[in-house]
Amino acid sequence: xxxxxxxxxxxxxxxxxxxxxxxxxxxxxxxxxxxxxxxxxxxxxxxxxxxxxxxxxxxxxxxxxxxxxxxxxxxxxxxxxxxxxxxxxxxxxxxxxxxxxxxxxxxxxxxxxxxxxxxxxxxxxxxxxxxxxxxxxxxxxxxxxxxxxxx
Numbered sequence: 001x002x003x004x005x006x007x008x009x010x011x012x013x014x015x016x017x018x019x020x021x022x023x024x025x026x027x028x029x030x031x032x033x034x035x036x037x038x039x040x041x042x043x044x045x046x047x048x049x050x051x052x053x054x055x056x057x058x059x060x061x062x063x064x065x066x067x068x069x070x071x072x073x074x075x076x077x078x079x080x081x082x083x084x085x086x087x088x089x090x091x092x093x094x095x096x097x098x099x100x101x102x103x104x105x106x107x108x109x110x111x112x113x114x115x116x117x118x119x120x121x122x123x124x125x126x127x128x129x130x131x132x133x134x135x136x137x138x139x140x141x142x143x144x145x146x147x148x149x150x151x
Contacts, residue, residue, distance in 0.1 A: 024120055028113040034106055035080070041110055043073045044082060044099065048107055053086060053096035082106055 026038060036044070046062055047054070056074065060067040074097055077083040082103035088094035099107070122130055 021117070021121060025114060025117040028117045028120075029110070032109050032113045034109055034113075036082075036106065036110070037076075039069075040073055040077055040082075043070065044077060044103060044107060045110065047083065047097060047099050047103075053098040055088075055094055055096060059097065077103070 022038070029036060029038070029041065043059065043063065046059060050058075054062075056067055056070050059074075060070045063070065074083060074085070078085060080102075081100055084098050084100055085095045086098050088096050122133075125133065
């Protein structure tokens with residue numbers, strides 16, 4: 001008789017949950033009518049965390065993608081009026097990416113869509129279960145003390 005691979009089962013459950021989260025968030029994005037891809041949404045949310053408009057290279061590094069991928073995303077977001085390219089005030093060769101008023105409006109709607117998705121996903125859990133889950137997820141995200149962080 002073989003014993004089940006408990007860690008393998010947990011890993012599979014986490015992957016299935018991740019896919020479900022993405023599927024539900026995508027559904028809520030579609031319902032919002034924002035006409036934005038998950039990758040564009042991620043870039044826009046990332047931009048919102050900077051104190052000053054970042055360079056394309058900064059975004060590529062933060063998103064852990066190649067700079068060309070950021071260019072494509074910024075092109076689409078700029079075309080929709082959600083971001084704009086602006087020259088750096090201290091170095092005219094550097095271009096910064098700024099969130100526009102329209103982009104800030106979209107960010108608010110994205111926040112609402114993500115919150116709705118989270119409520120749907122967490123609905124079966126009690127408040128106590130949510131607290132336990134939050135603690136467990138913090139542990140998994142932070143990793144074991146002294147462990148090398150890869151992402």
